[in-house]
Each structure stands twice: as structure tokens, then as C-alpha cells.
Amino acid sequence: MRTGIATVCLSGTLKEKMQACAIAGFDGIEIFEQDLVTSPLTPEDVRKMAADLGLTLDLYQPFRDFDSVSEDLLAANLRRAEAKFKLMARLGMDTILVCSNVASASIDSDDLRVEQLGKLAALAVDHGVKVAYEALAWGKYVNDYEHAHKLVEAVDHPNLGTCLDSFHILSRNWDTTPIQAFNPEKIFFVQVADAPKLSMDVLSWSRHYRVFPGEGQFELAKFMGHVVRAGYTGPVSLEIFNDVFRQSDVERTAVDAMRSLIWLEEQSAKWLEAASDSGVGGGAGGTATGGTQAPGRRRYPMELATLPQVTEPAGYNFAEVRAADTKGLETVLGQLGFEFNGRHRTKAVQLWSMGHARVIVNETAHLEGDTSAEDASPAIAALGFDVDSPVIASARAQQLKAPAVPRKSQANEEVFQGFAAPDSTEVFLCQGTSDGTAAWTREFGEGLEKPAAGPSAVIDHVNLAQPWQHFDEAVLFYTSALALEPQPFAEVPSPTGLIRSQVMATGDRAVRLVLNLAPLNQQRKTYQEHIAFAVDDLVATARDCKARGLEFLQIPANYYEDLDARFGLAPDFLATLKDLNLLYDRDADGEFLHFYTATVGSVFFEMVERRGAYDGYGAPNAPVRHAVQYDHLQHR
Numbered sequence: 050m051r052t053g054i055a056t057v058c059l060s061g062t063l064k065e066k067m068q069a070c071a072i073a074g075f076d077g078i079e080i081f082e083q084d085l086v087t088s089p090l091t092p093e094d095v096r097k098m099a100a101d102l103g104l105t106l107d108l109y110q111p112f113r114d115f116d117s118v119s120e121d122l123l124a125a126n127l128r129r130a131e132a133k134f135k136l137m138a139r140l141g142m143d144t145i146l147v148c149s150n151v152a153s154a155s156i157d158s159d160d161l162r163v164e165q166l167g168k169l170a171a172l173a174v175d176h177g178v179k180v181a182y183e184a185l186a187w188g189k190y191v192n193d194y195e196h197a198h199k200l201v202e203a204v205d206h207p208n209l210g211t212c213l214d215s216f217h218i219l220s221r222n223w224d225t226t227p228i229q230a231f232n233p234e235k236i237f238f239v240q241v242a243d244a245p246k247l248s249m250d251v252l253s254w255s256r257h258y259r260v261f262p263g264e265g266q267f268e269l270a271k272f273m274g275h276v277v278r279a280g281y282t283g284p285v286s287l288e289i290f291n292d293v294f295r296q297s298d299v300e301r302t303a304v305d306a307m308r309s310l311i312w313l314e315e316q317s318a319k320w321l322e323a324a325s326d327s328g329v330g331g332g333a334g335g336t337a338t339g340g341t342q343a344p345g346r347r348r349y350p351m352e353l354a355t356l357p358q359v360t361e362p363a364g365y366n367f368a369e370v371r372a373a374d375t376k377g378l379e380t381v382l383g384q385l386g387f388e389f390n391g392r393h394r395t396k397a398v399q400l401w402s403m404g405h406a407r408v409i410v411n412e413t414a415h416l417e418g419d420t421s422a423e424d425a426s427p428a429i430a431a432l433g434f435d436v437d438s439p440v441i442a443s444a445r446a447q448q449l450k451a452p453a454v455p456r457k458s459q460a461n462e463e464v465f466q467g468f469a470a471p472d473s474t475e476v477f478l479c480q481g482t483s484d485g486t487a488a489w490t491r492e493f494g495e496g497l498e499k500p501a502a503g504p505s506a507v508i509d510h511v512n513l514a515q516p517w518q519h520f521d522e523a524v525l526f527y528t529s530a531l532a533l534e535p536q537p538f539a540e541v542p543s544p545t546g547l548i549r550s551q552v553m554a555t556g557d558r559a560v561r562l563v564l565n566l567a568p569l570n571q572q573r574k575t576y577q578e579h580i581a582f583a584v585d586d587l588v589a590t591a592r593d594c595k596a597r598g599l600e601f602l603q604i605p606a607n608y609y610e611d612l613d614a615r616f617g618l619a620p621d622f623l624a625t626l627k628d629l630n631l632l633y634d635r636d637a638d639g640e641f642l643h644f645y646t647a648t649v650g651s652v653f654f655e656m657v658e659r660r661g662a663y664d665g666y667g668a669p670n671a672p673v674r675h676a677v678q679y680d681h682l683q684h685r
């Protein structure tokens with residue numbers, strides 16, 4: 050699959066954008082007109098720079114408001130087009146995107162459009178240009194890709210084809226199945242964009258909320274499957290208008306973009322395989338030679354590369370918290386009922402466990418070198434996940450451009466494969482055992498081969514605060530590299546604003562990772578993150594914790610009045626909840642009891658009990674937690 054990206058996706062100057070695209074490994078780019086118009090580079094400079102960087106210049110865009118106009122306007126539009134065709138010759142580009150008219154269209158006649166697009170195609174021949182006509186979702190008369198394609202077919206000119214843009218198609222809920230019957234020679238270009246499903250006008254949605262594939266909710270693998278079945282072999286190019294990407298670090302965004310295409314390529318191949326297995330659709334493609342598909346699979350002209358295959362992780366192996374001064378953490382873990390299992394033979398780390406929940410306390414400060422007080426305070430540094438094959442999972446992550454973080458180790462010590470997540474949390478790939486133990490724990494203290502005695506517990510979920518500019522990147526990262534499935538996101542009110550909360554989970558919920566968008570204007574170090582442990586009997590656990598002197602997050606009395614109003618709880622039970630600062634939720638699936646500890650550095654802990662098939666996180670209680678924590682921060 051040939052990869053591309055429109056310069057409009059990225060921040061910086063045209064030169065910076067082009068360099069970032071080359072570094073990220075794109076085959077080609079779309080030049081968004083404004084990036085050229087505002088650039089000090091001559092078209093010849095751009096052409097040379099692209100050649101030097103190994104980038105093809107695949108599409109010049111956009112050319113607006115051409116069709117459906119009066120005679121006078123058509124003449125002006127053709128003159129305008131000719132100027133762009135000449136410019137393209139200097140750039141060494143041969144394809145231009147013409148989008149359907151949104152502004153000056155005054156005549157609703159397909160016959161007229163066929164005539165006018167025919168004139169444009171005839172002019173294009175003289176300049177060696179190909180015109181890719183795109184139906185904008187908000188086009189005045191042409192806003193449906195099948196309509197645009199029908200016009201192209203009617204013109205029937207070798208220099209006129211269509212541009213398929215997944216956003217315009219999927220935002221309108223158009224069925225993509227007809228694409229597979231398109232003549233591939235008439236598909237001049239394919240643009241892919243994902244988006245969260247929002248209910249708003251489609252223009253604003255498109256201009257501000259597009260995201261890279263895998264970061265939104267569109268069925269892009271299916272869209273691509275239909276494109277591949279048609280027999281299309283041209284570039285698959287990202288065109289993402291997004292307010293955040295446009296102000297984020299350009300090289301980093303380009304890598305995020307590339308990751309999304311690598312992932313989409315794999316997902317498209319999988320979709321095709323599954324669809325042919327289940328006999329879904331037929332399609333026009335499938336006669337071609339070449340391709341990297343495994344034997345037995347249907348072959349298509351577009352080659353789709355695959356990745357090392359991973360299944361979802363089986364569970365958390367450990368969570369690691371790092372602090373220069375570990376006293377506060379040790380105290381809280383002890384009060385929660387964790388057992389200290391000793392220090393590592395060679396590293397400055399401690400192991401604490403409770404049932405199958407393992408917490409590593411790393412005694413080295415967060416950053417090496419000059420460490421500020423905040424960097425030295427406790428923070429979640431790493432997560433270990435049980436996977437079938439750490440080597441395969443690591444290979445996959447690295448092919449998805451995740452930076453590797455090899456863990457230093459000595460002879461006879463388990464070597465963890467690891468990589469850095471977008472928020473710099475280290476993700477380690479471990480091999481769990483069926484009884485829930487971990488072999489590496491023998492490297493600690495006296496040797497710990499069986500789970501510690503005491504209450505059974507597991508890591509229920511981990512909640513990581515994500516810097517605002519990396520949130521979408523993180524969703525794609527955990528989806529693509531770790532096979533976690535994004536759940537519908539929620540917005541939680543807090544005193545510092547609405548906090549976007551996105552659960553990433555395995556199908557069996559053995560791994561639940563909650564990504565919270567940290568409020569604006571806060572440094573990473575002041576984000577609060579937490580690890581939640583599930584126990585069988587929360588009330589008993591809370592009583593034990595209280596007896597050991599644990600500092601609970603204090604829940605306001607108003608909360609319990611509201612709880613009683615909503616659920617009509619038995620007075621004894623309500624009194625117990627209130628006495629122990631427990632929170633409660635209930636839905637059709639079951640009940641949820643939980644409590645939080647006070648915060649140490651930027652970390653706090655949660656204990657939960659899930660009753661029945663309760664699958665949530667006590668969402669109605671989250672605003673209470675945020676408000677109390679905010680209050681504490683103000684007074685500390």
C-alpha cells in the first residue's frame with residue numbers, strides 16, 4: 050500500500066512538514082495549497098526538496114467551486130484552473146483535487162456538470178494533468194460519492210476520475226459497498242480520515258474533529274476493503290483537519306499518522322480475509338498478481354502488508370510506581386494490606402504484592418540527571434502486561450513505531466521487552482503463568498514463588514492522565530500495539546473542566562486501562578493517576594485498612610444523601626458506606642463499591658468490589674472524587 054499524507058495535517062512550515070513526513074516514512078504527500086502559497090520556497094525548490102527527501106508529490110489540492118456555475122463563471126474557473134495546471138507543471142505534479150461546489154453553484158443540472166467537468170478534463174489534457182473530483186459532504190448539489198462517480202462515468206474522459214475521501218462518505222453514513230464495483234481506473238485518489246461520532250454540522254465536524262485512522266469510530270477497514278476490492282492501487286493518503294494536530298510537534302504527529310496507516314493496512318487485510326471467509330460481498334477485484342497476502346487468500350492488485358500478530362493481553366502482570374522518596378508509598382501500600390516481598394537482587398526496586406496484584410516501587414527518580422522535586426515525587430512509571438509472546442508483541446509494537454525501552458538486566462534475570470507509550474509510561478511485555486504468579490518475582494528478597502497470603506486481589510484497572518496533545522495518539526497506540534479495544538468515551542465534570550475519559554479494555558475485561566485527558570495548563574507532574582485493585586469484600590477490606598490507619602479520600606455527606614435518594618439503600622448499609630468513605634453505584638448488571646486513598650505525589654490508589662456483572666467504574670461518583678481531590682490540592 051502506498052502511503053501518503055496531506056500537509057494540512059501537520060504544524061510548521063512546508064519545509065518542516067515535508068521533512069517530518071520523510072522521517073516518518075511516508076511514500077508521498079498531498080500539497081495543501083495554502084502551505085505552498087505561504088511558503089518562501091519556489092515550486093522548483095519544493096519539487097527538488099521532495100525528490101531529495103524521497104517523497105512523491107501525489108496530489109495538489111484543493112481546487113474549489115468549479116462546477117454547476119453560469120457561463121461567465123465557468124470561463125473564469127477554467128482560467129483559474131489553467132493557472133494551477135501551470136503551477137503543477139513547475140512542481141512536477143500531475144493530479145489535482147477538485148471538490149464539489151459549495152459556494153457559487155447556482156444551477157442544479159447533471160447535464161451541465163457533465164459538460165463543465167468535460168471541459169475541465171479537456172483543458173487538463175493539454176497540461177498533462179489528471180483531475181480527481183471529490184464530493185464534499187456539504188457540497189451544494191453534489192455531496193454523495195456515488196453521484197460524483199456517476200458524473201465522472203458520464204464524462205468518460207481519461208483525465209477525469211474521482212477522489213474517495215472516507216470522511217465525506219462515512220460522515221453521511223453512505224454505504225461503501227458500491228465502491229467495490231467501481232472501475233479502478235476512475236478512482237484517481239483515496240483519502241482516509243477517521244472521526245469520533247459527533248452530532249454536529251458536518252462542515253465543522255470535518256474541519257476540526259477528523260483524527261487519524263484508529264482514533265475515531267468510522268469503519269475504515271471496511272471502507273478500505275471495498276477500495277481494495279475495486280482494484281485501486283494508488284496512494285492511500287491521510288487528510289486530517291484537526292485543531293490539536295495542527296499545533297502539536299510536527300515530527301511526532303507524522304509518526305502517529307504513519308502508525309495509523311500501518312495499522313489500517315493490517316486491519317484492511319484482516320477485514321478482507323474475514324469477509325471472504327464469511328462470504329460477505331463479492332466484488333470486482335481479485336484477479337491480480339503479486340501481493341504479500343498468504344497463500345490461499347484472495348489476491349488484489351493492492352499489496353497489503355501485515356504485522357506480527359498479537360491477541361489481547363491476558364492481564365496486568367505488574368504496575369510500577371517510581372519515587373525518589375518512597376516512604377509515603379510504602380506506608381500507603383502497607384495500610385492497604387500489601388505485603389513487602391523484598392528488594393531486587395541488583396536493582397533499586399521493591400516488590401509489594403497482595404494476592405495477584407503486584408506493585409513495583411522503583412526507588413530511582415523519574416528522570417536521570419537534574420531532577421526537580423516534582424519529578425522525584427511518586428508517579429506511575431510502568432505497566433507490565435501478560436501476553437502470549439513478549440517477543441512477537443514487541444516486534445509488532447516496534448513495527449508500529451513504538452520506541453523500545455530495553456530494561457537493563459543481569460545474567461539469570463528475566464529480560465522484559467518494553468516500549469514507551471505516548472505519555473512516556475513504559476509498557477513491558479511479560480509472560481504470566483496460569484496460576485497468576487510471575488517468575489521474575491524470585492529475583493526479589495527471599496524468593497516468592499507463590500502469591501502472597503492475605504486477601505485475594507488483582508489489578509482491576511489503571512487510570513493514566515494523558516497530556517491533551519497526545520490523547521488521540523494514545524488511543525491508537527494502545528489499540529494497535531496492545532490490542533486493547535476503545536470503549537465509548539465519557540466526559541466527567543470536574544472543578545478544572547470536563548475531563549474526557551476513555552476506557553481501553555480487553556474483551557474479557559482482564560485488562561482495563563482508563564485514559565483521562567488531563568486538564569489544560571497542567572504539567573505532567575501534577576496530573577493525578579491511579580491504580581485500582583479489586584477485592585472480594587470491600588467493606589471488610591476498608592475496615593482493615595482503617596484499622597491500619599489508612600488515610601481515605603473523605604467523601605462529603607451530601608454524596609450519601611444523594612445516594613440514598615437515588616437508590617433507597619438499607620439504612621445500615623448506607624451508614625457503613627458513609628462511615629468508611631465508600632462510594633457506591635448500581636446498574637442493571639450489578640453493583641460497585643469502591644474507595645480512594647489520599648494522593649501521594651501524583652499517585653493514589655483505589656480499591657473496588659464488583660458485584661454481579663457490573664462492568665463500569667462508578668462514573669456517577671467520578672465528579673465527587675475530582676472535586677474532593679481538587680479541594681485537597683488547593684489546601685495543601
Ligand SMILES: O=C(O)c1ccc(O)c(O)c1
Pocket residue numbers: 110111146148183185214255256288
Ligand atoms: O474542508 C474542505 O474544504 C476540504 C477541502 C479539500 C478536501 O479534500 C476535503 O476533504 C475537505
Ligand SMILES: [Mg+2]
Pocket residue numbers: 183214240288
Ligand atoms: Mg478530502
